[in-house]
Amino acid sequence: MKNLVASHMTAEGRKILYRYATWHLLRRLRRRSRGKEVTHYQLAFAQQHLRAAVCLLDWLENENLTLATCHQADLERWMTSEDVRHRRETGRFVRWLLTQKITRDLSFPAVRWNGPTQAMDDDARWASARRLLHDDTLKPQVRLTGLLFLLYAQWPAAISRLTVDHIEETDGAVRIRLGAVPVELPAPVAELALQHVAVRRSHAVLARTASPWLFPGGQPDRPISAWAMGERLRKLGIRLAQARSTALFQLATELPAAVLARTLGIDITVAVKWQRAAAGD
Structure with missing residues (x-):
């Protein structure tokens, strides 16, 4: 700067x-x-x-x-x-x-965001999700990253800050903490998550460096950067802004705003706007 x-x-x-x-x-x-x-x-x-x-x-x-x-x-x-x-x-x-009273004769009104205005392609989102669920040629960490983005509307910056402890297995259910309330993962995603956690913990033992990050970066004590995470998604052909808007739009039709905010870790005012945009009840 x-x-x-x-x-x-x-x-x-x-x-x-x-x-x-x-x-x-x-x-x-x-x-x-x-x-x-x-x-x-x-x-x-x-x-x-x-x-x-x-x-x-x-x-x-x-x-x-x-x-x-x-x-x-x-x-x-x-x-x-x-x-x-x-x-x-x-x-x-x-x-x-x-x-700051540096000028008094200028006006530049803010434009309030009232939700998405363009059509969103939910079919393309699900096609990408199906590929990530079933394409074994892709690395598990890449598949898990894409699914967290496509299904749970998590920005690359939020995904990159997840630790191994954010994923927990209790009573046969696998949950991930994206917000205040853990989300139970469906079976195919849960298997990928557990597989990736096992690899991460094994690597930490072999390297004798206990990195807490679910997606570590080049240095053991740092996670992957949000930019690198975004590049990983873009290489899969995922358009970040459009895909996340589509995911949020769909989730807002199914969940109350308060639940949406607690489970996804987004601000309640944002959740309310998305629910209104999706005509949710």
């Missing part, structure tokens, strides 16, 4: 960007990570918002404008130009400027 801040042309602009990065983006990042390691996607998200702020300030400089002299008409001229980049992300920067 320091390089992005330093890339702006003026000292005043760099000062504002530093405040925005330190007191808004980084604080928000730490709050959302809840003390855990920041993922690749979370960092990329923050960098994109900072890059949007740099683009706007660079445009103002090229137009011989400042935040003090820029008016709504100037902002709208930039918003509708063909060269504009990161239009949506810039809105967060403009609204932050208003809260």
Whole structure:
């Protein structure tokens, strides 16, 4: 982020960007990570918002404008130009400027998300799930990763942070803790999960390094990165955003919002929105 801040042309602009990065983006990042390691996607998200702020300030400089002299008409001229980049992300920067009273004459309303608007291909999702259930040429860890994503709508960042202890076998049932309430896995997925846990524990004994991670990375004490996990799914032909939306949409038709939030580990407000979008009761 320091390089992005330093890339702006003026000292005043760099000062504002530093405040925005330190007191808004980084604080928000730490709050959302809840003390855990920041993922690749979370960092990329923050960098994109900072890059949007740099683009706007660079445009103002090229137009011989400042935040003090820029008016709504100037902002709208930039918003509708063909060269504009990161239009949506810039809105967060403009609204932050208003809260900090750095500017008073600009407006950039937020757009509230009300659920999915495009059709989702559930057939493609199930076709991918069937392949992962039955294709023995794929590694068990790859199959398990894809099934957790397709069936339980878990982002790569969430899957990468799972440990061996998140999977438990009691009274003949295999459960996985994705949220506050464990989810019982159906037989084919349960077999894959137990197979992978057994391999992980055997590897830990042989390596004499007790790595707790269900999907370890290149270093024993670190899990696989969310980016590498996402690449693993993309190589299977899975479109991440669309497939997860489809999974959430289907689950929201079957589960109450409170149960959806507790079992999948998602925020209750997100679960409510998905249930409304799916017309769930």
